[in-house]
Amino acid sequence: MxxxxxxxxxxxxxxxxxxxxxxxxxxxxxxxxxxxxxxxxxxxxxxxxxxxxxxxxxxxxxxxxxxxxxxxxxxxxxxxxxxxxxxxxxxxxxxxxxxxxxxxxxxxxxxxxxxxxxxxxxxxxxxxxxxxxxxxxxxxxxxxxxxxxxxxxxxxxxxxxxxxxVAWFEEHLLEVLDGIEPPCLVVNASGRIVTSSDPAWVTGDLVRGLPLARWLAGDDAPDAPWRATRCDDLPFFAISRR
Amino acid sequence: MVDRSLPLGPYAAVFAPLPAEGRAEAVTRRLGEAIALGLLPDGCMLPHEGDLADRFGVATVTVREALGALREADLIVTRRGRGGGSFVRSPADGGRAAMLARLAHLGLGDLRDLADHYTAISGRCAYLAAERADEDDLTRLHRLAAQRAAPDEPGGIPRLEGNFHLELAAVAQSARLTREEMALQRQAGPLLWLAHAEAGGAAATTAAHERIASAVAGGDPGTARARAEDHVSELFDSVRTLHRHARGSRTRRTP
Incomplete structure (x- = not known):
């Protein structure tokens, strides 16, 4: 299984x-x-x-x-x-x-x-x-x-x-991210990457143009190229390409 | 953020542990040079004897000996009682004599190599900062770029320079580049900035910082890098001019 x-x-x-x-x-x-x-x-x-x-x-x-x-x-x-x-x-x-x-x-x-x-x-x-x-x-x-x-x-x-x-956080989280498709990124409320399973995006990079304010307000922003899941009430999101 | 607190990074290195031999002399030299070059600003209180001993990894008696030597050299004053301690007393010439003495012993090749190294680090930091700065980063960077040193504060310009470049490295999100920036500031920072101030470059420095900050804010890595590299080149031009004077006077003194 x-x-x-x-x-x-x-x-x-x-x-x-x-x-x-x-x-x-x-x-x-x-x-x-x-x-x-x-x-x-x-x-x-x-x-x-x-x-x-x-x-x-x-x-x-x-x-x-x-x-x-x-x-x-x-x-x-x-x-x-x-x-x-x-x-x-x-x-x-x-x-x-x-x-x-x-x-x-x-x-x-x-x-x-x-x-x-x-x-x-x-x-x-x-x-x-x-x-x-x-x-x-x-x-x-x-x-x-x-x-x-x-x-x-x-x-x-x-x-x-x-x-x-961040290195410790990453080490633990990468196990969780392993094999996930499409690749998934964890970003903070500024769009700064905490951890990523996509080699094109690395820790510390800023993902620009994310609808962060809308996501924080609970809007799915279906027109955006990224799909986001908020980490409960935290200012962090797991995101992936639509 | 209270800005006097920002340079703790490079300051921390001033207080890093020492090698074993000639420890009192080494403490005297490290603190004395930091004071003479304006890295430790006028009027600041040094940590207490026991605390200094812990940080340098030496005995309290060694620290006491070093502080005695610094007191004799008129680089600190010690006040007893409540609110007492050892306070930095910047040299009246703002560190010029110490800087010239140091310059006179540097070769032009060494200077060029140092310039190459610092240009590479600063340029890359600016490049990455332009890629990675978020809104909070830009606010801090702009505030630092807009700061002016008080004219009567001997360590003011080096501190502002140091703060700006350290922040630029942090905004690049690279811990390694930040540590490298700190190491370079420790080795060459005050030399660079005082030489530049001597050449009347204080206004140019402020303008250069603002130009770098605006390229970072504009998200233009290539321009940010070019401006940071130009800025560091200008600093080293001033050092080379001063180097000629320092070498010249040394040669003339020799019979």
């Missing part, structure tokens, strides 16, 4: 992958909300390390970095703060804390509140996926960053998130 993979299955796989990851982020978010619920919380009150470590060392979750990024002024002893862990080495993973500069006068300081993985969930109050993009600040790698806002008593206190290297 042959299992026929369809574009809908690809979209389902991507949506499931993201939802699994966001469910883990829900746990992280609940812990963070708990940690900062007390009066004048400090850095030492954050207890995210074990959760992040288990996520980073779980071989079933291809996560390269995970943690929380605080809204300015939430912590009593640091105006800006990243509580973020990264993993290095695939066979023997080593987890280390990201040494980010949080002194606003220092050379390496970066105002993260302007970056899309922070600003978008802050503005929309919803989950966000940034990328694929070259993360030249941190990993120097081609990355997807999954983030979601955390609120305490209606007040935004920061974001929790996880980095997935």
């Amino acid at each position: 042959t299992v026929v993979t369809r574009q809908e299955d690809v979209a389902r796989w991507v949506a499931d992958f993201a939802h699994d990851l966001f469910e883990r982020l829900d746990v992280l978010a609940a812990r963070l909300a708990d940690d900062v619920s007390r009066d004048a919380p400090r850095r030492a009150d954050l207890r995210l390390e074990q959760l992040c470590r288990s996520m980073l060392t779980d071989p079933t979750v291809p996560v390269a970095g995970a943690g929380a990024v605080m809204a300015p002024g939430v912590l009593a002893d640091a105006p800006y703060w990243l509580e973020w862990w990264v993993v290095d080495g695939a066979s023997r993973p080593t987890v280390s804390k990201l040494a980010a500069e949080t002194d606003t006068r220092a050379i390496g300081f970066r105002d993260y509140t302007e970056l899309p993985w922070y600003s978008r969930p802050f503005e929309s109050g919803e989950r966000h996926i940034t990328g694929p993009y070259v993360d030249y600040v941190c990993t120097d790698q081609y990355t997807l960053t999954f983030t979601q806002p955390v609120h305490v008593a209606g007040e935004f206190v920061g974001i929790v998130g996880a980095d997935v290297l």
